[in-house]
Amino acid sequence: MFAACGAAVAHGGGGDGGKRLRALAAYRYGGGLSFCADCRATPGFSCARFGGEGACPEDTHAPQSVEGRALAAIGASLAHQRRIGPAGYAGLDMPACLAMTEAQGIPTSVAALLLPFWELGLLQASARNRETEGKS
Structure with a gap:
C-alpha cells in the first residue's frame, strides 16, 4: 500500500503496509503488556529480555518507519x-x-495512512x- 503511493520511499520507511502497527496496538491494548509480568514463568515463551529464547511481541511488532515508531510512541495518548x-x-x-500526530511532527499525510x-x-x-470479559 505505501510503496504504491510512494510514502515508503518518500518518508524513508520500509513499511509493511501497517501490519506491525495493527499488531502492536492489538497486543498492547488486548492485555499484552500484562503478559510481561508472567513472561519469565511461561515455558518456551520467555523473551530474550528475561533470558529466554522467545521473541517479545513489542520487538517483533515494532514499526520500521520513523513515523510508525513515532505514532507507536504516542499510542497511549491516541x-x-x-x-x-x-x-x-x-x-x-x-x-x-x-x-496530535501533527503536533508531534508526523506529517498529516503519513499519519492519515x-x-x-x-x-x-x-x-x-x-x-x-469483550470476549474475555464475557460481554460479547
Missing part, C-alpha cells in the same frame, strides 16, 4: 481519543488524532477484551 457507540468502543476520533491501522488494532483488542 487510545484516549476514542469514539464510543452503543456497543462500546467504536474507533478513534481521527481529527483529534491527526492534530497509518492511523487506520492503529485504530484497527485497538478495535481488535477491544473485541478480544
Whole structure:
C-alpha cells in the first residue's frame, strides 16, 4: 500500500503496509503488556529480555518507519481519543488524532495512512477484551 503511493520511499520507511502497527496496538491494548509480568514463568515463551529464547511481541511488532515508531510512541495518548457507540468502543476520533500526530511532527499525510491501522488494532483488542470479559 505505501510503496504504491510512494510514502515508503518518500518518508524513508520500509513499511509493511501497517501490519506491525495493527499488531502492536492489538497486543498492547488486548492485555499484552500484562503478559510481561508472567513472561519469565511461561515455558518456551520467555523473551530474550528475561533470558529466554522467545521473541517479545513489542520487538517483533515494532514499526520500521520513523513515523510508525513515532505514532507507536504516542499510542497511549491516541487510545484516549476514542469514539464510543452503543456497543462500546467504536474507533478513534481521527481529527483529534491527526492534530496530535501533527503536533508531534508526523506529517498529516503519513499519519492519515497509518492511523487506520492503529485504530484497527485497538478495535481488535477491544473485541478480544469483550470476549474475555464475557460481554460479547
